[in-house]
């Protein structure tokens with residue numbers, strides 16, 4: 511292992527990824543706050559749980575082709591130490607509150623999903639890859655929700671205000687509900703304010719989107735310059751705003767088509783009948799024109815999303831959150847009380863794994879009739895954790911231009927107006943959310959809604975009343991005296 515063959519690729523809140531310069535693989539390391547070290551065994555088990563969860567649960571729900579579980583590998587400690595030193599200067603400052611685990615020597619080895627899916631072999635054709643973190647695709651429908659606002663405005667929009675982030679565009683609109691224009695609108699908004707919800711890679715290198723969630727977004731004309739050879743390979747489309755718009759439009763159309771494509775079988779179909787019987791499908795904070803919104807109920811079946819597509823399947827898994835955190839929290843407390851009395855049962859209840867076939871089978875029980883048992887509470891808790899995982903995953907779309915009539919090695923092909931692309935779609939960051947995060951989620955939920963209700967709505971009301979006053983003043987002036 512030579513650290514010089516690996517380069518910094520990216521990181522999130524819990525892991526850091528390095529990519530091999532020639533081969534199509536990445537290493538994904540865990541990160542921890544400086545004072546919270548874990549033993550090597552704990553780290554190995556944590557990583558093995560991630561792999562098992564991907565294999566036994568997410569592959570089943572989302573489909574074989576979309577999920578790449580990778581494997582746990584043991585690396586020479588000296589290599590990891592040198593690698594850590596080598597990449598440190600490339601890490602965004604805002605992510606440096608946590609350190610890469612250099613002590614255990616364990617990491618996950620995965621295919622580099624910014625390349626087309628050929629795993630070990632690097633493609634020599636140019637490759638474009640778009641990574642989207644779609645977040646939650648529905649508004650809670652649970653009768654346990656006590657804050658009326660949660661039925662009107664989606665969590666993502668409300669949370670943006672608490673995080674003081676610029677972009678309150680709707681991720682909900684990525685789930686199109688028979689309306690491709692909503693999807694185009696959402697993708698364009700994402701391209702304007704990428705935050706950490708969108709990244710674009712060219713030949714494996716990040717060219718657009720934030721390395722650092724706090725840094726400003728890049729420039730569209732620069733992006734169009736990178737994309738032009740992909741979308742307008744053989745014509746001399748002039749540069750300038752017209753070209754930029756044309757290129758961005760092509761990109762948005764291709765991504766929409768890819769997101770709506772797919773025939774991968776997954777067992778998520780078994781979830782559908784019980785899920786999402788009610789619920790609004792629009793968020794009132796949406797900047798999207800009201801006239802283009804679609805009325806009706808919010809279910810994966812009625813979403814207009816094709817059943818084989820990854821967004822449909824992701825939405826189904828997200829909807830395992832049947833009760834909302836408000837309905838879930840008392841059930842979590844029931845499990846907690848049981849564990850206080852019988853701590854040795856934690857293993858039998860599979861709170862920390864193993865995430866095996868038995869764990870998966872229990873997730874398929876969608877009944878919401880509470881019989882007062884710990885078993886019922888536990889099933890809902892585990893379903894909630896899985897749903898939260900699906901609400902925080904990312905989708906990678908890799909596109910490689912192919913000749914007009916050439917076959918694409920049996921990969922699916924998407925046309926744009928002047929070219930064609932072989933493509934692959936994958937999901938990443940499918941680490942099961944920890945049981946311990948539930949109390950935090952409960953508190954955070956209350957905080958998000960209260961903050962939004964108090965500040966944003968109050969501000970809106972103030973603006974409305976000022977406008978009202980202004981119009982009253984105006985009326986006064988116009989009156990004949």
Ligand SMILES: O=P(O)(O)O[C@@H]1[C@@H](OP(=O)(O)O)[C@H](OP(=O)(O)O)[C@H](O)[C@H](OP(=O)(O)O)[C@H]1OP(=O)(O)O
Nearest residue numbers: 522523524643669706723898899901902943947951
């Ligand atoms: O709570 P959210 O919706 O802000 O999601 C968190 C993400 O924020 P963002 O996507 O930027 O809004 C957050 O992403 P960033 O660190 O902001 O890139 C994490 O993914 C976090 O998950 P975890 O705690 O690392 O397991 C995510 O936390 P949970 O999914 O556990 O809530």
Ligand SMILES: Nc1ncnc2c1ncn2[C@@H]1O[C@H](COP(=O)(O)OP(=O)(O)OP(=O)(O)O)[C@@H](O)[C@H]1O
Nearest residue numbers: 520521522523524525527620621622623624938939
């Ligand atoms: N298999 C992969 N191939 C290519 N790039 C990857 C792969 N896995 C992760 N990445 C890149 O590394 C980034 C960080 O990875 P990941 O999302 O798994 O981190 P995380 O810490 O778990 O995220 P979060 O903050 O959401 O918890 C991703 O956004 C993606 O750009």
